[in-house]
Amino acid sequence: MAYKTIIEDNIDILVAGAGLGGTGAAFEARYWGKDKKIVIAEKANIDRSGAVAQGLYAINCYMGTRFGENNPEDHVRYARMDLMGMVREDLAFDMARHVDSAVHQFEEWGLPIMRDAKTGAYLREGRWQIMIHGESYKPIVAEAAKNSADKVFNRICVTHILMDDAKENRAAGAVGFNVRTGNYHVFKAKTVIVGAGGASNIFKPRSVGEGAGRVWYAPWSSGSAYGLMIDAGAKMTQMENRIVLARFKDGYGPVGAYFLHLKTYTQNCNGEEYESKWFPALTEMVGKEYLDTENQHFSHKPIPTCLRNHAFISEVNAGRGPIHMVTMEAFQDPHLEEIGWHNFLGMTVGQAVLWAATDVDPKYENPELTTSEPYVMGSHATGCGAWCSGPEDVSPEEYFWGYNRMTTVEGMFGAGDAVGGTPHAFSSGSFTEGRLAAKAACQYIDDGKAEGINVSQKQIDDLKETIYKPMETYTVGRNEIVAGSVNPNYINPRQGLDRLQKMMDEYCGGFGVNYMTNDKLLNIGLKKMKIFGEDLEKVAAEDIHELLRAWELKHRFLTSESVFQHTLFRKETRWPGYYYRGDAMKLDDENWHVLTVSHRDRKTGEYTMEKAPCYHLVDDEE
């Protein structure tokens, strides 16, 4: 191979992927590790990478304790309610007690946070959300990360975690390649903080042409957080907990500010309110503990996101679609109208482009909504990710093994989407998790836990061969055919992605089957996935850019396989509106009030599944 091998040695803390989680980690690590070597490896350019590349118009996780608004446990109860009980409440509590300090620093760094003119407090969009002019949110936090890091390697697609050859199950860095030069990069590190992202584009998207890029979650979120950690042998949790979003149709523009701040609401094609009529039957499915329709109005508890989706999906299936967002009332107020447009320009410009293209003026027309294809991630209203240790002063013993946010692989930590069971962290919570992981990683090193790491030359050489294999496959197979993309010996990454999306959609509960699956379908899907895994050994890359897509596909595949296994394991319908197990259509607290934990054997690829207890924060008085 003509590509150079570039070794970066003696790293203390390697941040693999620097979105909000990774930038938080790099920033904070410098404080606890004054003389430690901190290095960032990022697939894109950290000024505009990760899910916040485009900006945000709100910070969705802010307690506001200083304004007398919420305490951490309030947030935990909210996340628990929204996720039908399935949350790592130790991690959520820990994030929530720190998150305000992150937000206060953002403001000091120059992030424009809106204020309530009367009270002087941050302007609330909802109970947890504050409004910002966040076009430059990512460049601002990237500056903080750059100020702390010794080196930033942009355009490095990290493909694998390096493992210690001296001690079983201990991380020793990471490897990847530069997507521009093609060079092979080896990062030897005492600890790795995985800040990579969750997964878009693993379920077939509703738009399959050019519009496939306009997914809700960024198209560059390739499930690499999960691909890297699963491959390293880390235990995963709640991977069945994919999320479906009710959003503006086609553009997937955000609805949070519309519902909460602009006070818009939804109705069916006949102009009728439709949600409440589906609730009695839903209560039958999930139980009164999760949806108390009679008392909901008195308790003022929000309806869980998935259950609102369920009402939406059911109404459309009953033939009364489309569902509209009623904007015509709010948009008569020019101030609110302006906010409605700024909301898109700040975080989903594509929705503004779409309304301009289709002459949809929400002042005179109520736009259509839709339910999206499913996504697998861990920081929005869903909690997929690695099984991580919590902090010792909060976590019960099953949740604690020495270092906060450390996965079950020693020396490998997580932040943001990487950490499982921590929904509703969003941007500020992910940044906070990065900070927590960084402090713990420094402590791990200071405690001597990373002593004696040895990475053999063989491991480095083997991984190099593995990484470039798709290019080798192309070179060898290409000359058998005249031209074109049809080859009997290989598939290209796009063809592979299409196949993955079709399997996930049809067998694992995508939009094409109304989010429905069952035991039989999942088993057929897993069989096909196994064969697909064999074909992925023959994925071909024509150039370095395609090699990037090939490795993104491999990470998406590992993510998807895990989603299949978890979905098969949990024999109940815990989140109607996210997905349904047709063979177990009820929520089953007797057997399944537990967190699902998986482990994939690094050598055999075999999965083992287990249940872990689900602990809840309760008041001492109870």
Add this chain to the structure above:
Amino acid sequence: MPTFVYMTRCDGCGQCVDICPSDIMHIDKTLRRAYNIEPNMCWECYSCVKACPHHAIDVRGYADFAPLGHSVRVHRDEEKGTIAWRIKFRNGKKDFDLLAPITTKPWGTAIPKLANESAPDDSMRNSHLLYNEPKYIQLDKDGKDSLHTLKSNKLSMKAGVYY
């Protein structure tokens, strides 16, 4: 095709190539100008549009669902700390400007270098506090209150259902 590049305005400087989060803005080897090599992996995030010094990059909405004849243009100015938008509808009936701040401080000046901060002492290391905490959580006016714990908030952890 989500983003595209005007031939006469692009000088091949590569700013878009440098910033694109999806690695899809590349320089055409013959024409020595940038173009979008993979439109179906474009998020219309406008990172390249904002970064282009010649306003050579524009967006034509996704062919799957966006009719031709619209325009959403942008000018981002770090010195002024603003972003300016102009939205034009296909039917020409709506054509308006919007302006928003992107920062409240002169760009890049207000971000601390933690290497220059004094090192945390052992009591700080052994606590659950992060940099600048508890001050920055601002639990009270003086910022002296300590971190929330299970004990301080009278909570405990219980396995199984919570109801």
